[in-house]
Amino acid sequence: MNTPPEPRQAIALTYDGKQAPTLTAKGDDALAEAILALAREHHVPIYENAELVKLLARMELGDSIPQELYRTLAEIIAFAWMLKGKYPQGFDPESEPVERDVTPR
Structure with missing residues (x-):
């Protein structure tokens, strides 16, 4: 069957x-493709996650x-900012990464 x-969603x-x-x-x-094309045209980072898109x-x-x-969105936004070379005030991108527990709770 x-x-x-x-449908593709954006x-x-x-x-x-x-x-x-x-x-x-x-x-x-078609509207999803237009949204993605506009994002690309303006150099907006694109994050693909079908389940998150369905929720939003x-x-x-x-x-x-x-x-x-x-x-979830904070992590995506932080990643997008880092891709563009933007960091929060006082953040040192050259410093060692901070380890954190990512064990599911």
Whole structure:
């Protein structure tokens, strides 16, 4: 039994560094491709995670991300900033990485 493929989805978030990230765009198929093309055009890092997109696509445009996803999105935003060479004030990218326990709880 063949099931049709799920539509390609994309979402866009805006983060000002003060408030929780907000959903600013979402779409399937052609609109998803347009969102991704616009991100590429403006050198916005793209993070692919289909399950996270499905969760966030349920939100309404302008909604802030739910508190349960703060840590996940914070790690993605931090990674995107590092890709662009941006770091928080006082952070030394040359210092040794801090080890932390990543054991699931």
